[in-house]
Amino acid sequence: MNPTETDTSLFKRLRFVLVETSRAGNVGSVARAMKTMGFSDLVLVAPRCADPLQDPEAVAFASGAIDVLSGARIVGSIAEALDGCNFAAAVSARLREFSPPVWSPRELSSHAAGQADLHAAVILGNERFGLPNGIVEGCNVLINIPANPEYSSLNLSQAAQVLAYECRLAAIGENRTQTGVGFQGEAASLAQIEGMYAHLEEALVAIGFLNADNPKKLMPRLKRLFARTQLETEEVNILRGIARHMLGQRRG
Amino acid sequence: MNPTETDTSLFKRLRFVLVETSRAGNVGSVARAMKTMGFSDLVLVAPRCADPLQDPEAVAFASGAIDVLSGARIVGSIAEALDGCNFAAAVSARLREFSPPVWSPRELSSHAAGQADLHAAVILGNERFGLPNGIVEGCNVLINIPANPEYSSLNLSQAAQVLAYECRLAAIGENRTQTGVGFQGEAASLAQIEGMYAHLEEALVAIGFLNADNPKKLMPRLKRLFARTQLETEEVNILRGIARHMLGQRRG
Numbered sequence: 001m002n003p004t005e006t007d008t009s010l011f012k013r014l015r016f017v018l019v020e021t022s023r024a025g026n027v028g029s030v031a032r033a034m035k036t037m038g039f040s041d042l043v044l045v046a047p048r049c050a051d052p053l054q055d056p057e058a059v060a061f062a063s064g065a066i067d068v069l070s071g072a073r074i075v076g077s078i079a080e081a082l083d084g085c086n087f088a089a090a091v092s093a094r095l096r097e098f099s100p101p102v103w104s105p106r107e108l109s110s111h112a113a114g115q116a117d118l119h120a121a122v123i124l125g126n127e128r129f130g131l132p133n134g135i136v137e138g139c140n141v142l143i144n145i146p147a148n149p150e151y152s153s154l155n156l157s158q159a160a161q162v163l164a165y166e167c168r169l170a171a172i173g174e175n176r177t178q179t180g181v182g183f184q185g186e187a188a189s190l191a192q193i194e195g196m197y198a199h200l201e202e203a204l205v206a207i208g209f210l211n212a213d214n215p216k217k218l219m220p221r222l223k224r225l226f227a228r229t230q231l232e233t234e235e236v237n238i239l240r241g242i243a244r245h246m247l248g249q250r251r252g
Numbered sequence: 253m254n255p256t257e258t259d260t261s262l263f264k265r266l267r268f269v270l271v272e273t274s275r276a277g278n279v280g281s282v283a284r285a286m287k288t289m290g291f292s293d294l295v296l297v298a299p300r301c302a303d304p305l306q307d308p309e310a311v312a313f314a315s316g317a318i319d320v321l322s323g324a325r326i327v328g329s330i331a332e333a334l335d336g337c338n339f340a341a342a343v344s345a346r347l348r349e350f351s352p353p354v355w356s357p358r359e360l361s362s363h364a365a366g367q368a369d370l371h372a373a374v375i376l377g378n379e380r381f382g383l384p385n386g387i388v389e390g391c392n393v394l395i396n397i398p399a400n401p402e403y404s405s406l407n408l409s410q411a412a413q414v415l416a417y418e419c420r421l422a423a424i425g426e427n428r429t430q431t432g433v434g435f436q437g438e439a440a441s442l443a444q445i446e447g448m449y450a451h452l453e454e455a456l457v458a459i460g461f462l463n464a465d466n467p468k469k470l471m472p473r474l475k476r477l478f479a480r481t482q483l484e485t486e487e488v489n490i491l492r493g494i495a496r497h498m499l500g501q502r503r504g
Contacts, residue, residue, distance in 0.1 A: 209497040245461040
């Protein structure tokens with residue numbers, strides 16, 4: 001892999017996704033944080049403020065990043081926001097029982113900079129209640145910004161600034177640390193992975209391992225396991241092949 | 253030097269100095285940025301806003317860091333602000349002709365964390381015109397946050413956040429690649445994993461997905477997938493449960 005190519009392109013491969021943001025000013029501040037670090041792809045999922053791209057407070061806080069603010073896209077669901085991405089990173093100060101693996105900002109940035117085919121989304125939740133469990137559980141990793149245990153609540157745009165800063169350092173090669181993950185094949189898209197999970201779940205019910213009426217935590221546990229691996233397309237196909245044969249077995 | 257001693261004490265050895273800040277909201281945001289990273293020593297030099305420690309916008313932006321905000325000291329000169337410090341770092345996006353040596357945030361943080369007798373001040377200027385040359389020239393170093401050359405103007409509190417973040421990482425000795433991942437389960441032993449592979453292979457033959465006479469690369473591919481995850485004992489048990497039900501299906 002040509003490092004220069006990778007370096008320049010991370011700025012095009014990283015998306016910031018804000019979920020249900022309440023304050024328009026924070027949207028503007030995030031736009032500014034992104035632009036100062038060279039990023040521009042901003043998507044808002046169901047914002048809780050009216051007209052966040054034109055709001056005077058948003059415009060004021062965006063300052064010289066009006067282009068990033070006005071170029072932001074507003075969508076209704078996290079699935080739409082992740083369209084085109086094959087890696088999703090939830091930012092949260094709160095650790096959960098069925099969490100994807102927890103990475104530091106620096107681990108995220110070095111991973112993202114090192115994988116030229118990675119299209120990553122950094123997902124930040126509402127100012128007050130953060131991200132819903134459903135979104136976090138669907139992510140590949142949970143990003144935990146090291147913070148004061150007595151007060152770990154960074155302002156939304158300040159969390160975005162820290163992440164954008166780390167990603168810039170990695171993108172310009174000031175932060176090269178090897179992730180050491182042997183990654184050879186094409187990364188599976190989130191849609192492919194979701195499809196595989198649905199298929200697998202159906203098969204696990206069919207063989208009597210998963211009780212559809214009392215699923216317990218089986219699927220979240222399996223998702224957590226696979227989320228750690230960054231699945232390749234070929235691997236998703238193998239897992240679907242197994243699911244298909246499990247189902248065929250029952251029918252046959 | 254005892255690293256633990258040094259680590260804990262950097263939180264007491266680092267001061268943030270804001271010079272001629274115009275917006276009270278930024279003072280509050282800086283207080284929050286500092287507290288989230290474990291710092292509390294804030295000094296304002298000749299602020300250009302009335303009553304910045306009580307201003308409603310300052311209080312709102314400080315959020316859970318009211319103690320840092322209300323504990324800030326207001327002084328009339330940079331000399332007073334630096335009382336008790338033996339190292340001064342001016343933060344500026346603008347390089348100057350007669351500049352002290354230019355350091356990155358990370359260079360500052362590792363220097364400060366490594367010197368137990370260093371009492372350092374990080375000095376940030378006005379939102380519009382930055383720091384006067386006279387102050388910059390009197391500093392030991394100039395801190396330049398790596399930024400987009402086309403738009404390098406971080407909001408004051410976001411610059412403070414980046415610096416506080418780097419200093420926290422250095423203070424807690426976090427230059428490691430591994431995260432804590434505290435709530436992960438017990439790592440499976442190699443014997444457990446090998447047993448699971450044998451069980452899974454048998455099951456895959458049983459459901460007709462794996463042809464024992466012509467296995468191709470199926471098991472090596474699955475092993476490569478799982479090897480990336482560092483499986484936990486509980487996960488190995490789940491995978492064996494799936495294999496058992498795949499076999500049960502055939503026999504039943």
